[in-house]
Structures are given as structure tokens and as C-alpha cells.
Amino acid sequence: LARTSIQKSYDLTKYLEHQLRSLAGPYLNYLGPPFNDPDFNPPRAGGPETIPSASVDFHLWRNLNDGLRLAENHRAYSLLLCYLRSIDEEVARTELRRSLGRFCTSLQGLVVSIAGVMSSLGYQPPQELVTSSPPTAMGFGRGNDFLRKMEDFWLLKELQIWLWRSAKDFNRLKRKVPSVVAFRVESRGL
């Protein structure tokens, strides 16, 4: 069961990556220059803290235990989903809003799927983020128009990287799962 749900989560990241690839270009064009310039490379340090960064110390990432590894994914996508929903309401262009809506639905599916993997591996899934709370309460969408666009820019960038990171996380879990499940069963004396 664990392995199947990990594979499903992995497949979802691939599907989301595919969706994001067709969504990112039109959305960056919607934001307009300089955000749609391929060489636009602002320092992340100045970027919004609220958008979870996928960047992680190499050794730290490698040595994460499975529970923490999954919890970090779950937390990141919950936050990113909350932010995406805030964008979804503001975007004027219907077609873009429709694509964003579809993406949010798929991303919600991934959040649920990750929680499922955690349960199947015997971990307690994190509390579901209450995504109905206003984004500003979460620290998003404050500041002027440029800063909000900067947030959107970093959102799209981080989303892409998180999806790659998750794929690697699930690869790691897939390889370890047989032994992990057996260990968990033994430790409970079943």
C-alpha cells in the first residue's frame, strides 16, 4: 500500500510539472516585464519569506528521515496552494484563471496524497492548513503591485523546484519502503 501511494504521489508530481510547464509561460507574460524575461534573476534573499523555499543543505536533505521528508513536502504544498488560491481570485484573464483553478485542484490532490503516504508509513500527517483564511493573514499579497508580482514570480519558480525535489524525495522513499514497512510492523510486535 505504501509503495503504491508513493508511486501515485510521484506520478502526481510529474503531472503537476506538466501542467505547470504550460501554465508558467502565460502567467509570467501576464505579469509582464521584467518577470517574463528569461534572464530575470533577482536575489532570492530579498524575496518573500512566506513562499517556502525548496533549497536545502545537501547533507541535511539526504539524511532527512522519511517522516520529516514528507512533512516538509506537505507543509510546502499546503502553503503554495493557499497562495495559489489567492492569485486565482485576482487574475483577470479567464483562461489563465481556469488553468490556475485546474492546477490548484491537482495540487490539492498531491497534498492529500502525501498525507496518505504518511499515514501508510505510520506517520501522523500534519494538520491540514486552513486554506480558507485570507492570504494576507498568511503574509501573502502585502505591499505594492510590483511586490505582489514578485511574490507570484517566486511562487512559480519555487513550485517548479519543489516538484523536482518531491520527485527525488519519492524516488528515495520508493527504494526504502519495503524495509521501512517491515521494520514498522516488527517494532509494533505484529
Added chain:
Amino acid sequence: QRETHLQYEQMGSDAILRCGSVDQDAAVTWAVNGTDIENPHLNGSFLVLHNVNLSHSGLYSCFQGSSSKLLHQTNLRVGNPPREPVLMCRSNNYPASFYCSWHLPFPTFIPNSFNISVMHDSKQLYCEKDPFPKNRCHIKYSRLFSTQKYQVTVVATNALGKNSTTISFDEFSIVKPDPPENVVAKLVHNNPRRLEVTWQIPSSWPDPDSFPLKFFLRYRPLILDQWQHVELSEGTSHTITDAYAGKEYIIQVAAKDYEIGTWSDWSVAAYATPWTEEPKYITTESQKTETTTRITTTTTTTYVALSSTKDCDPASVRGS
């Protein structure tokens, strides 16, 4: 031991060689590499060389008057300032590290030095130079999954000038594994259309569990130019099932990280020919009698390749 002055001049320029601190109007004679210069173009004691080229490089000596008293020596080196260096970065062992290598597109004919700097997320990273090849250095990935681009600059400097190149790239775009190793192709007994191909993950790829590779296999009979391709997302073996019977095949494999980066170069080629049925020995009656009429008594044997699908029917073998 007189100190030799080193002088660099750019190709195509005019070079003026001074005879050390001797007055400009002093009478001197010049030699290059020990040979007197026939009617040199002198400006007082200065030697003037027009539109210099590589052949002008050498050890120039000036002597007092027409004596053999050596006053000064200049080692003239003719060359060019560096053009923009070609810079390339690649990770063939992601996520351990990446390396950058550089070269000059055109020779300068004089010694050059290179300085490389790597910036990421507003921090400078250390680039550990390789003993060999010299124009290469390695950078460890301290952080993974970064949205920040890496910016690498190499500055080439020599006595005649300096030039630099800067590239910036995402962490993932430079990931390119080495080709798969130990590619082996074997025939499959009793199956004239199959070849079994196996290979190994490149030994430089450090963590295939977290960063699995997928593979691309191409094959063709040597007699044709058109490749056939197949992409494989699992495992390190494949069975070709549509090989032309009896034709020798060339097979190559490439590798790529599942999610990021680009395909490796093609592997070293493997060659194999599908299994073919051993020709059967057939001795017919008529040939036996014909043979005995000859003086020699050797039995003539006709090779008849029996098609493997039909049962062997003696009547059909003897012919009507």
C-alpha cells in the same frame, strides 16, 4: 649572468627594442639568436621591427659599436591578447558537484593565466582546480533545489591583454550524466530476430536511488544508416525483438536523470549478430553414384540450408 629583458609584442604591430639604458644615439650592433641582423632598421640604438609575426620571436642582443661587448639582451615574444574564453559547466555526478572548464578559442602564443569565480545566492563558492586537465575546476553543491542561478566568470589574462566570459545557469540545466558503461549485446539462441542488450549505470553517478536514470537505446544493422530508438524508464537491459536475421548490429545507449538536465553522450558501441541456424550436412544418393565413377572415392557433399520451419521430407531433398 646578465639579466634578460622579456618583451611582448602583439602580432602585426611594430616593435621597438631598446639596448638597455644605452643612449639612443649610441652606436650599437644587433643580433638575434646569435646571428647578426643584416641592415637592421635602426632608430639610433633602437631596433625597429615592423609588422611583427611569430618568426620575430627570439633572443635579441645588442653590442657596443662593432665590438663584441654585449650590452643588453631582450627576449622578444610575439603573440596576441586572449579572446573571450569559452566557458562550460556541467554536472555528471549530480547532486555531488559540478565542474567548469574553459579554453581560449584561438591560441595566443604567449603564456596565459585564468581566474574563475563562482557566485550563487550572493555567495562566492570555492572552485577546486583539477591537477589535470588544468583548465578545469570542481564546485560542490552545498545546497540543492535552489531557485537561484549560478553565475560563473572566467578571466583570461596575458601580457598583451585580458578578456572574460560570464555564464549563468540553473542548478538543473547543467546535469548531464556520463554515458552508460559496459554495454554488451548477445544473441538469443534459437531466435534469429532477437538480441539481448545489457549495460551499467555510469560509475560517476553517485546516487541512482534518489536520482534514478532513464535510458535511450539506439540500434541498427551495420548495412543501414537509419537508427531505431527505444526509451526505457526502468532497468539496465533490453531485448531487441525485431532484428534482421543474420545481420550484424551496432547498439548504443544514452542516459538521463529522470526529471532534470540533458541526455548523456552515446555510449561506446556494442556489436552483435542475431542467432542463425547452423547449416545442415545433406548427402544425396545421386551424387554418391556420380562420385564413384570418378577415380577418386571421396564423397561429395552438398550443403543445403534447410528452412527451419518445414519438416525435413526426404522426397523434397532428393528432388523430382
